[in-house]
Amino acid sequence: MPEPSRKRPRTSDEDVPPVVQLPSGATKKDDEFWFDDGNLIIVAQDVEFRIYKGPLVKHSPVFRDMLTLPQPADASDLSCAVVHISEHPISFKHLLREFMTGNACRLPDDKPAFEAVSAIVRLGHKYELDSIVKKGLTCLEDIYPNEFRRWTRSLRVSGEIFAAVSQPSPRCISVVNIARLTDTPSLLRPALVECCELDPKELMAGYRREDGVVEQLSADDLARVLLARAELIRLDALAALRIFQGVSTRCKDPAGCARTFRDALWNLTKPGAKTTFGPMGRRRWSEYVGGLRDDYVFCTVCRHGIYSQESEERQNIWELLPSILDIPEMPTLGLFD
Ligand SMILES: [Zn+2]
Structure with a gap:
């Protein structure tokens, strides 16, 4: 807590x-x-x-x-x-670089930049260098935004400071711990929802920092993530049923689209199906039936309906996350707005 x-x-x-x-x-x-x-x-x-x-x-x-x-x-x-x-010299050097030059967060490569930000927040907190902590937390909020549209973009778009990862990364474990250490609840929703996306084995293995320390979630947060993960998979299945429930009232090919909706749902139940229900994250139902695949051909009206229904479903789940994760409700403004 x-x-x-x-x-x-x-x-x-x-x-x-x-x-x-x-x-x-x-x-x-x-x-x-x-x-x-x-x-x-x-x-x-x-x-x-x-x-x-x-x-x-x-x-x-x-x-x-x-x-x-x-x-x-x-x-x-x-x-x-x-x-x-007692600090690891790599971590302390990140802090010194930020303290003396103010640019520790702007290394060109993704991983060291994240490690630098993580180190300056942890050590800045320990040594009570408040402005450095504030800057580091702002950097973290850029990649773990607590606002739906920014969060959606952050999953795919490279930031100026460090790139977002295209796959969930166990570094979200470290972000949750930083949120707890510094009492920064705005980081909890985006970091915990990424923890829900991790394979449970990866979640249990923790995140190995560049200084060799392996970070784990606290027992409370681990239970929180495992419970939320199950609920998010259930909500994803319900969302898929609604997204593929049937043709639009303005459908241009009702018989063809009805058949395609049925196929899209039915194929999810086949053994060995590549796409299945999962916690909210990077997989999109609109991509399951879209893109370059020609297995599923919908009319333009129904295709647009799938995109808009999915967007609505994702936003609804995002709004439910504080309750699902049992974390504080808070405004979705930036950390220091
Ligand atoms: Zn249609």
């Missing part, structure tokens, strides 16, 4: 790593974020970043607490402070 506030509690003392002397030979310098005149070395596992303390202290309350602790006596002669953090 969502937490009451996007702000996390301030880091407790035991979370603040001590300032320690750098062990020699155990780490390597990062090639991008190493400034010889930097006054802070952050060691993320085996990678050292030498940067400037001031901006971090100014913008991150967590780093402010961490870096204003009394220095150990044996560290007083170091030219700059050294702190060790």
